[in-house]
Amino acid sequence: MASNFFSVKQEYSTEVSMINVKVLSQLYELDPYFRVRCDEPLRQLLIRWSDRANVEDYRTCRFLFDGKRINENQTPDEAGLQNGDCIDVFTELIGA
Numbered sequence: 001m002a003s004n005f006f007s008v009k010q011e012y013s014t015e016v017s018m019i020n021v022k023v024l025s026q027l028y029e030l031d032p033y034f035r036v037r038c039d040e041p042l043r044q045l046l047i048r049w050s051d052r053a054n055v056e057d058y059r060t061c062r063f064l065f066d067g068k069r070i071n072e073n074q075t076p077d078e079a080g081l082q083n084g085d086c087i088d089v090f091t092e093l094i095g096a
Contacts, residue, residue, distance in 0.1 A: 019076060023049050023063075025089035036076055043072040049089070064088045 017038045023045070024032055030052055036045050042063075050058035063070040065079055065087050081087075 019081060019083040019085075021045065021076070021081060022084070022086045023089055024086050025049075025053065025061075026091070027053050038076050041073050041075060042070055042079065045087075046070075046072055060092050062090045062092060064090070 018035055019038060021034050021036055022032045023030075023034060034045055034048060036042070046058040046061075046063060050056075050061070055061060058072075065081060065085065070079055070087065
């Protein structure tokens with residue numbers, strides 16, 4: 001009796017989904033475009049932006065998407081970011 005066995009080959013996608021995000025700030029001389037992974041915390045983006053902007057600590061700035069503050073532990077998927085979206089950056093003002 002012949003038995004028919006099928007070899008099923010599973011293909012795993014090694015390609016990581018990436019999006020381009022524009023970070024708009026008061027510093028117009030900066031290149032505002034960043035390429036980020038959709039499953040990586042946004043902290044990496046905030047750190048890279050602060051390095052470009054010569055900001056000592058990214059936590060002194062407020063990052064907003066659609067009027068809502070971005071949590072540094074969120075991923076772009078959790079924040080609802082899509083390819084080509086803009087993040088606004090504002091410096092923190094402390095009053096006396």
